[in-house]
Amino acid sequence: MEPAATTPSFSIDRIRASFPALEREVGGKPVAYLDSGASSQRALASIEAVDRYERRHHANVHRGSHTMSAEATAAYEGARATVADHLGAADRRELIFVRNATEAINLVARAWGDANIGSGDRIVLTIMEHHSNIVPWQQLAERTGAVIDWVGVDQLGCLLESELDAALARGPKLVAVTHLSNVLGTLNPIAEIAAKAHAVGALILIDGAQAAAKIPVDVGELGVDFYAITGHKIYGPTGIGALWARLELLKEMPPFLGGGSMIRKVTTAGSTYADPPARFEAGTPAISQAIGLAAAIRWLDGLGMEVARAHEREITAYAMSSLAEVPDLRIFGPPASPERLGPVSFQLEGIHGHDVAEILDRHGVAVRSGHHCAHPLMEHLGVPATARASFGIYTTDEEIDRLVIGLADARRIFNG
Amino acid sequence: MVMDELYRDQILEHYKRPHNFGRLEDFDLDYEDTNPLCGDEQHVYIKLDEDGRVSDVSFEGQGCAISTAATSLLTDELEGLTREELIRIPKEEVLELLGIQISATRMKCAMLGVKVVKSAALGEPADWEDEGRQGDPSDPSRSGL
Numbered sequence: 001m002e003p004a005a006t007t008p009s010f011s012i013d014r015i016r017a018s019f020p021a022l023e024r025e026v027g028g029k030p031v032a033y034l035d036s037g038a039s040s041q042r043a044l045a046s047i048e049a050v051d052r053y054e055r056r057h058h059a060n061v062h063r064g065s066h067t068m069s070a071e072a073t074a075a076y077e078g079a080r081a082t083v084a085d086h087l088g089a090a091d092r093r094e095l096i097f098v099r100n101a102t103e104a105i106n107l108v109a110r111a112w113g114d115a116n117i118g119s120g121d122r123i124v125l126t127i128m129e130h131h132s133n134i135v136p137w138q139q140l141a142e143r144t145g146a147v148i149d150w151v152g153v154d155q156l157g158c159l160l161e162s163e164l165d166a167a168l169a170r171g172p173k174l175v176a177v178t179h180l181s182n183v184l185g186t187l188n189p190i191a192e193i194a195a196k197a198h199a200v201g202a203l204i205l206i207d208g209a210q211a212a213a214k215i216p217v218d219v220g221e222l223g224v225d226f227y228a229i230t231g232h233k234i235y236g237p238t239g240i241g242a243l244w245a246r247l248e249l250l251k252e253m254p255p256f257l258g259g260g261s262m263i264r265k266v267t268t269a270g271s272t273y274a275d276p277p278a279r280f281e282a283g284t285p286a287i288s289q290a291i292g293l294a295a296a297i298r299w300l301d302g303l304g305m306e307v308a309r310a311h312e313r314e315i316t317a318y319a320m321s322s323l324a325e326v327p328d329l330r331i332f333g334p335p336a337s338p339e340r341l342g343p344v345s346f347q348l349e350g351i352h353g354h355d356v357a358e359i360l361d362r363h364g365v366a367v368r369s370g371h372h373c374a375h376p377l378m379e380h381l382g383v384p385a386t387a388r389a390s391f392g393i394y395t396t397d398e399e400i401d402r403l404v405i406g407l408a409d410a411r412r413i414f415n416g
Numbered sequence: 417m418v419m420d421e422l423y424r425d426q427i428l429e430h431y432k433r434p435h436n437f438g439r440l441e442d443f444d445l446d447y448e449d450t451n452p453l454c455g456d457e458q459h460v461y462i463k464l465d466e467d468g469r470v471s472d473v474s475f476e477g478q479g480c481a482i483s484t485a486a487t488s489l490l491t492d493e494l495e496g497l498t499r500e501e502l503i504r505i506p507k508e509e510v511l512e513l514l515g516i517q518i519s520a521t522r523m524k525c526a527m528l529g530v531k532v533v534k535s536a537a538l539g540e541p542a543d544w545e546d547e548g549r550q551g552d553p554s555d556p557s558r559s560g561l
Contacts, residue, residue: 350432354454354480354525358422371455384455384478413423414481 010307016394018044018299019235029364032399036233037182037210037343037390038368042296043235049295050237050288060284062261076287079294080277086297087208087227087244088218094250096243096280097290101209102132104228104243105176107280108205109136111253112226113174119145122172124202126151126159126188127380128181131373133207137176146173153380157184157333164193168200175204179211183345183372183388184333185316187215194223203249209233209241213392214312214341216305219244231289235393236296240289243280250276257282300393308393309341315391316342319400323389326407332381343390345372348407351414353387359413360387363406365399422516423481430485435492436474445499447536448477451524456483460532462494462502470494470502475529482514482522487529489513494533502537505530507545523547 016022021041024031033041053075059068061076077092084095098104113136117123123137127150141148149167152160159177168175175197180187190206197204205226208217213234219227226249231240245253255262255273259282264272273279300308317336323329328349334340348356353369360367369387371378378384389403440461448459456479463472473491490510494502510530511518518526527545534542 352456352478352480354456354482354522355423358522370453375455378455384457414428 010303010311012394012396015303016396019394020044020047022394026364026366027362029402032363032365032402034389034391034395034399034403035366035368036213036392036395037388039232039238040213040235040392041394042232042237042292043299045299046236046292046296050292053291054288058287061287062278072287075291076285079290082294082297083229083242083290084244086217086301087212087229087242088220089244090220091247093276094244094247096245096250096277097285098241098243098280099239099286100232100241101207101228101230102136102241104226104230104241105133105205105207106136107243107256108226108228108245109140111256111280112203112249113137113140114143115252115254117144117146117173121146122149122167122170123147124149124151124164124167124172124175124177124197126153126177127376128153128157128159128184128186128374129176129178129376130182130207130209131375132209133176133178133205134376137174150376151177153184153186153377156335157181157186159186159188159193164196168196168202171200172197172202175202176207177204178207178209179217180208180214180341181333181377182210182343183374183377183386185341185343185345186334187211187339187341189339190222190224198223210343213300213308215309225249231293231296234293234296235300236293237286237289240286240293242293247276250280253280255279255282259283261285303393311393311395312341312391313338315395315397315400316340316344318397319344319389319391319403322400322404323407326404326411328411329407332386343388345386345388347383347386348410351410353385355414356387356407356410359410360403360406363402363409365403365406367403424516427481427485427514427516430488431481434475434484434488436488437476438474439476440472440474443472443474445536445539447532449528449532449535449541451479451483451528453524454480456480456525456528458483458487458528458532460487460491460529460536462533462536464499468498470497473533475532479528480525482518482525483528486510486514486526487532490529490533499537503534503542505534510545520548520550 019041057071059072061073081092084092151163194204203225206224208229212229227244232238262282320336330347332345357369367389370385443461444464445462450457458477460475465471473494
């Protein structure tokens with residue numbers, strides 16, 4: 001098979017050269033990194049931006065009138081604008097830097113949730129959510145006496161519209177749903193769900209941790225209220241993520257964490273709080289990481305999100321057709337379609353995902369195994385664990401071929 | 417290490433046909449725990465005789481080849497031990513029973529069974545065994561990684 005050639009300008013070799021870690025070897029072979037759904041490799045542009053900043057411009061932000069602090073502040077606020085633009089935000093003040101998507105969702109659950117959710121109020125979740133979009137809501141429900149309604153998935157792994165409609169008919173305050181399942185690769189119809197949620201007076205939060213690196217996201221077009229992303233799944237650093245929220249919601253929300261930077265005035269009698277976004281960014285932020293995230297996003301946007309989506313579709317379709325040839329292999333999630341992206345989760349009959357991953361590692365093929373932080377979905381699928389191949393902008397057909405060879409070896413070892 | 421050494425016949429045999437697998441009808445101690453990294457679950461049942469020594473033991477659950485084989489091998493060795501002796505089973509004994517080199521990433525797989533056995537004996541969660549030396553793999557001042 002030829003490497004995926006999405007458009008004439010899409011050179012997989014040039015893209016791979018932008019990711020230094022792809023040059024390394026594992027088990028004596030070039031690494032076939034099929035674990036970008038857990039964490040993508042870091043773009044050279046991001047590594048270099050962090051390096052430049054840390055070598056020359058670092059100081060604390062928003063605190064000094066000296067040159068280096070002004071430079072650091074400009075870089076940090078420039079990063080905010082880049083990430084806000086990437087998500088189609090109308091105003092850069094709508095973009096709050098956090099540690100990761102998990103923290104973004106916790107921020108909403110604490111700051112918005114505690115102020116707006118009361119006993120008997122309903123929250124709608126789906127069983128394909130990552131634990132990061134389950135546990136904060138369960139904690140909120142425990143604090144407030146709210147009730148969670150679950151939307152299941154059909155046999156293909158798509159949300160059950162009838163269950164969504166039934167849950168919405170109960171008049172929830174919030175719907176929290178993933179844009180792209182981290183196990184099934186299901187791309188959910190967010191604009192449609194958002195319109196339905198708003199029609200019953202609910203707000204809607206989207207976990208965009210998987211989607212943001214793979215498809216164009218425009219929060220305005222989607223018509224959502226909160227959108228959470230993380231940096232390390234979009235070719236940037238760990239320790240940085242972002243929450244986008246509509247400005248009028250942020251203006252009404254109380255702070256999340258208290259401390260420096262988030263105040264207007266502190267007296268011994270009490271404190272008043274800064275406007276968004278500062279109100280939600282207590283303490284010295286992850287300046288280097290924000291700059292690294294913005295550089296990764298600029299690099300990706302330079303390529304174009306349509307190109308990224310086309311590549312993801314092609315590599316997913318190729319992986320699914322290749323894995324379908326492996327005997328005794330079950331693939332989870334919807335069949336190939338434009339709304340079916342990676343990851344591709346699978347189970348080899350009689351071989352635990354952990355052992356599959358270990359054997360693949362000896363072939364230099366990196367996949368994740370386990371429950372993928374999605375216990376409710378695993379229970380629904382009736383499996384304790386799966387192996388999962390997930391892709392990035394740099395994934396090649398040849399790497400998928402090596403996955404298939406490694407799986408044949410796993411079958412040989414276990415079945416003789 | 418060649419791969420077939422990790423998944424050598426003894427390990428695969430215990431994975432496919434684990435010893436002492438199932439639930440004891442009559443037991444004095446039991447405990448269930450999971451490997452938080454992968455979700456593997458094991459439940460151990462222990463019957464004690466009048467001297468307080470293990471007279472029967474079984475386990476059930478779902479796991480990978482390493483965790484299943486480790487617990488299968490371990491449960492073969494427990495008869496006659498007291499609760500105090502169960503609590504003091506050294507990590508090295510499990511590794512010796514497995515007879516293969518276990519990497520840091522698989523150490524929890526290998527140690528799930530002994531953790532559950534110790535927890536059953538203690539009546540409360542036992543600590544995980546030490547996973548070995550950790551550190552920056554590229555740090556030139558470190559050796560032995």
